[in-house]
Amino acid sequence: MAESAKLSALVVARNEAAQLGACLATLGFADEVVVLLDRSIDSSATIARDAGVKVIEGAWDIEGPRRNAGYESCAGPWILEVDADERVTPELAAEIRAALPDAKADYFLVPMANHIGSRLVRYGWGAYNGVAAKPVLFRKGAKRVLGGRVHPKIEIHGKRRTLRTPMLHFVDRDFSDLFARLNRYTDLAALDARDFGRKPNVAQAFRRFWSRGWKSYVARRGYREGAYGIALALFSALYPLLIELKLATLGDKP
Secondary structure: OOHHHOEEEEEEEOOOHHHHHHHHOOOOOOOEEEEEEEOOOOOHHHHHHHOOOEEEEEOOOOHHHHHHHHHHHOOOOEEEEOOOOEEOOHHHHHHHHHHOOOOOOOEEEEEEEEEEOOEEOOOOOOOOOOOOEEEEEEEOOOEEEOOOOOOOOEEEOOOEEEOOOOEEEEEEOOHHHHHHHHHHHHHHHHHHHHHOOOOOOHHHHHHHHHHHHHHHHHHOOHHHHOHHHHHHHHHHHHHHHHHHHHHHHHHHOO
16 A cells, blocks of 8 residues: 555544444554543453554543544544444445545545434434534544534545445434433533533524424434434434523533
């Protein structure tokens, strides 16, 4: 493999022992695998070291610095960013390997096949509960993550291409896990809003409750997924409302 096409696979994780081994097992096609562990107290480090990959341990309170530290730790000129709940199929690995040697792009969007449990859920996802594609394959230096505890903005530059083969994404184990994630994400987003000095706007969020639910269930065809579509519509609708309610009450906590 030409030096310019060498690939580092990066996994940034925290207490992901249940998922990490299966994720790493799909990354053997990369020239280097880096696992950055943030404040992990489970067996994630042991799993990563037993897999023979490069392990970096540390503590980062904010998503941006954590991700950026991972990028800097990669030796390859190309980085594939994989979360512990994602899997690279052999077909995707082959497409990535074929694309890099003569790449005319600086980054690639990779389609995501989002699952709840073992079920592939194609419709109803939104920006905050699951995306259709992500810019997770990129030249080193092309991507930078900004501040924020959850869903931070990214800066990415250069020419873009899109791969055809999806990455498997096991977003939630079940409905309980989905709504636990909603609670966790809105906790973090409310803290971000407070830190940025934003005032709560519950009325606006209540209006968005209906528009976001409609967008997920009707415009994004969540109705085709039965109960799963209803759950995703509720996630989308409740997300901004819960943030504003939590932001409004943060000062009341001891």
